Amino acid sequence: MASLINRKLLLIITGGIAAYKTPELVRRLKDEGTEVRVVMTKGAKAFITPLTLQAVSGNPVHDDLLDPAAEAAMGHIELARWADLIVVAPASASAMARLAHGFADDLFTTLCLATDAPVALVPAMNRLMWSAAATQRNLGLLQEDGKLIWGPNEGSQACGETGAGRMLEPQEILQRIQEFFSATYSLHQEAGESAGLLAGKRVLLTAGPTREAIDPVRYLSNHSSGKMGFALAAAAAKEGADVTLVAGPCELTTPAGVTRVDVVSAQDMHSAVMANLAGQDIFIGCAAVADFRPMNIAEQKMKKQDNQNEMQISLIKNPDILASVAQQEGAPFCVGFAAETENVEAYARKKLAQKGIQLIIANDVSQADVGFNSENNAVIAISASATQHFTINSKTEIANQLIALISSELKT
Template identity: 50%
Template sequence: MKVLLGVTGGIAAYKALELTRLYIKAGFEVQVVMTSGAKEFIQPLSFQALSGNPVRDSLFDANQEAGMGHIELARWADIIVIAPASAETLARLCHGRADDLLSTLVLASDRPLLVAPAMNRLMWANAATQENIELLKARGLQIMAPGSGEQACGEVGEGRLPEPQQIFNASQEVLAKVSANATRQQKLNNYWQGRKLLITAGPTHEAIDPVRFIGNRSSGKMGFAIAEAAAKAGAQVTLIAGPVSLKSSPDIERVDVRSAEQMFAAVKEHYQQQDCFIGAAAVADYRVKEAANEKIKKQDGVDELTLELVKNPDIIQWVAAQKDKPFVVGFAAETNNLIGYAKDKLARKNLDMICANLVGESLGFEAQDNQLTFITNNKVEENPLSDKQDQALALLAFIAGNN
């Protein structure tokens, strides 16, 4: 295995020497890339002695760049590890900078990236750093939590570089996950290639008047993740999306709707000839019986407003009741009695499968991670907590193995 080890400026740079030794001892090939800041703390010759390779530190190295060396190096690695990663490096990665060798390599690579930050406790806690961290995580980067304790500056708090053995172990886990995902992706491709998938995603907004609506906290991220994963596996995907700000791939046929009735009409138009229907949308159960044509104004002395609600169509139950129905997968988002409510919904609506997940504070809606439990008439399989992209792959793999 080949690891590209990026070392950036900070007193913790000396720990990267021990990390290099661990990789070499385990049989890895190591290529170290140092930033100009890193060289202020430690000499490149130390890394060269341990790795057996000259340190790369310049984007404009005439000898290396004659053959587009930075592109070749980006393709060479099986994994890129940046340890320590300074606050400046996090900002560069966040904004897609490519004005030094390390940031250019990251931008030009599709290899897994593991980042181990190290900085002063206040720099770590700064809102700008935390926003950068959240954005990078949302893009799928693996970012280790820094350690807590006494820092070189004399202060005490979070921001210490994780120990080299921890970073080594984390990189091994990332590589194992990549290998497992590659195997799973091949199985997904074998099943989903050419199959037709119809999926609903996001919330619905039920108008009260021209400016107000009844809605929910669904972000649509889970449904969109499933659609993207299925399209990548070769499925012909039609995505019916409620009002969300998410983007979808050009190879996905997308239909944008706002209300439950609009979503129902779109499903009825597209469900035929589908191999699978996944109802991942959080469809509003009720709508206002008669929405106002003009904005409802507050009235002095009137403290209450009564809205008459009527039931919306049950989209997934309708699809499951059709004689020419596809394989139907529902979702059960619950705050308690998860398995019980999900099994009841599975039976009551005559579904082939249901995905159950708890929702609430930091769970399900609006969160990056999710935990789905897959339920059929004869099987219950709990998927571990992970990001929604991984949950999507697990769901598609479960359907492939049980259909």
């Protein structure tokens, strides 16, 4: 990642509940040595105070296009020329619409029109607002104008709904900023080449749950959201890998630069993995694959009989995808996951030996704040020679740390 020391970043905060995340973003940028100045719209000040942003940035907050003190030196033009990068976070639906159509009646829109610095928008809004036709048209216009669009994520929202529209976390925005300023990254991207820790490597990974049909209506499954696997796919692609993601049923956006293969059952996933295995350098089995499936799948919906108090379903073992890959001649570097509810490290070590793999990532899914369906995770990485603990963090950051670890293991 590029150094952010002495970089000049103008952060524009528009109206939205996600504005509460911006002080943390400013703090992280300051820790990296970035000079940060903040602009707030009237709507933003309804959610967070200028005093808070002034305290964390160390600079006065700008909020008025016609500030008499600043206008003596054409303050808005000075700010527009000062910035190396302008980041609008959160970028509300209204903010995107006003920028897409060239408004220049407040400090926010005027700055974005009067600058020759790149402008990155970090959307944050209700899922229906994000998917609305008008918002998507405005998104297209902004992209045509060369604006960078970072996000949004999917997940729980302040309104109580779940879906696309959640603003990236501060650490994710920081990473996007670092990528932007990385001269090596930019040059390679312009040349259509890969750069990073896994440049030239091919990575095959699985993510999400599987569904094992009982009848045309019902199935056996688990609580995996796929977020950890998708984060790993994104992190590997960011580091220059050619990534193929075999995904069980999950409502997540495919990471940029990743080839996605959708499957349903464990047998489907096994077939897709084996079909894509040739030439892979790394295999990461992150999916929560069902160990068993119903022996017989009813052709019609199974009906409850009168006075029936119980039902028995015979199960048969599913193929072991991770072991199948590890047993191949010339197998890739294999990484497994162990989602446990007790004796986490002991069970993980046993699985590492049984599967014949190089690295296993274990986590305790009994904890409510990490693991399945959470935005965060905490894991233990175990190899034959070392054990590393990764404390609770966003799944994006955990993924970045794990990809760095896998890269270093490949070189030993």
